[in-house]
Amino acid sequence: xxxxxxxxxxxxxxxxxxxxxxxxxxxxxxxxxxxxxxxxxxxxxxxxxxxxxxxxxxxxxxxxxxxxxxxxxxxxxxxxxxxxxxxxxxxxxxxxxxxxxxxxxxxxxxxxxxxxxxxxxxxxxxxxxxxxxxxxxxxxx
Amino acid sequence: xxxxxxxxxxxxxxxxxxxxxxxxxxxxxxxxxxxxxxxxxxxxxxxxxxxxxxxxxxxxxxxxxxxxxxxxxxxxxxxxxxxxxxxxxxxxxxxxxxxxxxxxxxxxxxxxxxxxxxxxxxxxxxxxxxxxxxxxxxxxxxxxxxxxxxxxxxxxxxxxxxxxxxxxxxxxxxxxxxxxxxxxxxxxxxxxxxxxxxxxxxxxxxxxxxxxxxxxxxxxxxxxxxxxxxxxxxxxxxxxxxxxxxxxxxxxxxxxxxxxxxxxxxxxxxxxxxxxxxxxxxxxxxxxxxxxxxxxxxxxxxxxxxxxxxxxxxxxxxxxxxxxxxxxxxxxxxxxxxxxxxxxxxxxxxxxxxxxxxxxxxxxxxxxxxxxxxxxxxxxxxxxxxxxxxxxxxxxxxxxxxxxxxxxxxxxxxxxxxxxxxxxxxxxxxxxxxxxxxxxxxxxxxxxxxxxxxxxxxxxxxxxxxxxxxxxxxxxxxxxxxxxxxxxxxxxxxxxxxxxxxxxxxxxxxxxxxxxxxxxxxxxxxxxxxxxxxxxxxxxxxxxxxxxxxxxxxxxxxx
Numbered sequence: 001x002x003x004x005x006x007x008x009x010x011x012x013x014x015x016x017x018x019x020x021x022x023x024x025x026x027x028x029x030x031x032x033x034x035x036x037x038x039x040x041x042x043x044x045x046x047x048x049x050x051x052x053x054x055x056x057x058x059x060x061x062x063x064x065x066x067x068x069x070x071x072x073x074x075x076x077x078x079x080x081x082x083x084x085x086x087x088x089x090x091x092x093x094x095x096x097x098x099x100x101x102x103x104x105x106x107x108x109x110x111x112x113x114x115x116x117x118x119x120x121x122x123x124x125x126x127x128x129x130x131x132x133x134x135x136x137x138x139x140x141x
Numbered sequence: 142x143x144x145x146x147x148x149x150x151x152x153x154x155x156x157x158x159x160x161x162x163x164x165x166x167x168x169x170x171x172x173x174x175x176x177x178x179x180x181x182x183x184x185x186x187x188x189x190x191x192x193x194x195x196x197x198x199x200x201x202x203x204x205x206x207x208x209x210x211x212x213x214x215x216x217x218x219x220x221x222x223x224x225x226x227x228x229x230x231x232x233x234x235x236x237x238x239x240x241x242x243x244x245x246x247x248x249x250x251x252x253x254x255x256x257x258x259x260x261x262x263x264x265x266x267x268x269x270x271x272x273x274x275x276x277x278x279x280x281x282x283x284x285x286x287x288x289x290x291x292x293x294x295x296x297x298x299x300x301x302x303x304x305x306x307x308x309x310x311x312x313x314x315x316x317x318x319x320x321x322x323x324x325x326x327x328x329x330x331x332x333x334x335x336x337x338x339x340x341x342x343x344x345x346x347x348x349x350x351x352x353x354x355x356x357x358x359x360x361x362x363x364x365x366x367x368x369x370x371x372x373x374x375x376x377x378x379x380x381x382x383x384x385x386x387x388x389x390x391x392x393x394x395x396x397x398x399x400x401x402x403x404x405x406x407x408x409x410x411x412x413x414x415x416x417x418x419x420x421x422x423x424x425x426x427x428x429x430x431x432x433x434x435x436x437x438x439x440x441x442x443x444x445x446x447x448x449x450x451x452x453x454x455x456x457x458x459x460x461x462x463x464x465x466x467x468x469x470x471x472x473x474x475x476x477x478x479x480x481x482x483x484x485x486x487x488x489x490x491x492x493x494x495x496x497x498x499x500x501x502x503x504x505x506x507x508x509x510x511x512x513x514x515x516x517x518x519x520x521x522x523x524x525x526x527x528x529x530x531x532x533x534x535x536x537x538x539x540x541x542x543x544x545x546x547x548x549x550x551x552x553x554x555x556x557x558x559x560x561x562x563x564x565x566x567x568x569x570x571x572x573x574x575x576x577x578x579x580x581x582x583x584x585x586x587x588x589x590x591x592x593x594x595x596x597x598x599x600x601x602x603x604x605x606x607x608x609x610x611x612x613x614x615x616x617x618x619x620x621x622x623x624x625x626x627x628x629x630x631x632x633x634x635x636x637x638x639x640x641x642x643x644x645x646x647x648x649x650x651x652x653x654x655x656x657x658x659x660x661x662x663x664x665x666x667x668x669x670x671x672x673x674x675x676x677x678x679x680x681x682x683x684x685x686x687x688x689x690x691x692x693x694x695x696x697x698x699x700x
Contacts, residue, residue, distance in 0.1 A: 063317025067393045070314055090195055097313035116177060121170045123163045125307040127434045135163040136436035
């Protein structure tokens, strides 16, 4: 398994993630993996016992996981949210804005390119799941 | 903390949106980001497959012969300074031409990949960019080219469009949608932006003194044309971003991703039904509205202030326009529209001279139009979805001077909305998707109907040509539409009648078997001859078609 790039301070969760079906079927697992087509809202009643949610990005063009990430954060999930699969360096800043704080790209990411990408934008136009203050709020205090 | 500081680049007295330090920092960062991405591509760190969505989100396409760069002209409004920079880029990096598009943007067709970061830097210096002019994201917001000038508008739609531009720029959740996403905003009864042929169409309105929008979702052209149904009759401004976010989230989660030809939101709405879609959006909206993502009224007001009226002159002593010159009078009748202010007129410059390429302008013509805007239209220009240019605020007393100058630069064609005012996609001459050429056909049709008297006699007749079923030339929405297809290795043209992209929106129907290039020109002539024989007083071509139906035209074409 690829070592995840983690942008959070707590210790990595080492329990393997189970499928959504397995999780909903009476499992007491604390880590779950959802596929791109799964409904993230099915997890909402169980967020307080989850430490890791892994969201699959089967192809970099498949953007369903961005909505899944925001939905989970908007519902108050504070555990690790990991983007796994065809995750490209230029997408990681957007994924961060949608609440992802852990990344397991199938192909290695150049750390220097990632650092540049994450530091590139000082400002954002819209509120999302990362707490960045949108410029309309900065403009009006 | 950074203070909001207006930047001095475009000049104080303009009626276009002007960047503050926040806007500028975002666009500058985009230039640096793209420079980085291009370097990684050129050095082999990115494969073409990985680079493609990145360059596309910056409007850079790989076409048949070169890269094409599509520059955003938000809601079709630009200043003379910005227009001049487009001319400079055409000269320095292209072959001296720019091509104005049906999304009110501008394309350069002969660009080198390695030059694009420098071009974007030049654009950023005049508050322009190529952000989201392509890719499966929210595209350039389009609007009424007469916004802020039209006699028939309720309010200026551009502050709404600018609010949407900012909201949609680098939207983190909606940058990898199932497919591209186009939004248009209008605020007049007449629809000059093909609003209901967009993924989302907004018509600004009021209810009980509160400003808001009617929201139409799921229109579009392409291979499955659909007219957008009304999804919400009134969303107040204070809820609009949340509501649109809900519309997009439902699409992002449930839109089809298994087949790119079925991935537009119109297919989702068609498959689940508008009622189910509306209910899903309502549920999502109820949740999103609690997140506090709608900008305050003060932000709308800040933006709206940029679009205040220019300092119109007192025109009460102006002499009436002298119409004694027939050429000038014809141009006045065809290419000008009523302005909301007495003594002023809206001028449309036709980019459809006979024999020309629809929407093309040379660098010198681009400069000359910028000069005209500075001298006669408060330094402001508009791009229309029909690929023409508008001088929105011309003092009527100056119309003759404007016309004379247009004659001198070869842009005085008096054919707005006539049969030679053709919308055409780039077609097989440029585009890697095309099945057939569009531009040479447009030129042949324009030649056939070149006689100005004949054109005027035919009256309003919107002719639109697409070189493949992706419908970039809006053939479904043409009073007469032409679709180029490939039939066993030869170019073949299908003819459609009865479409409209205006407030009387409708989709054209195919007449029958297709034609060769010359054959379709002949068929159009038989169609227009039949129209002339059948029309009653005051009927436009499309009115006659709607009254008498397809049969008489079929009979004229196929005998």
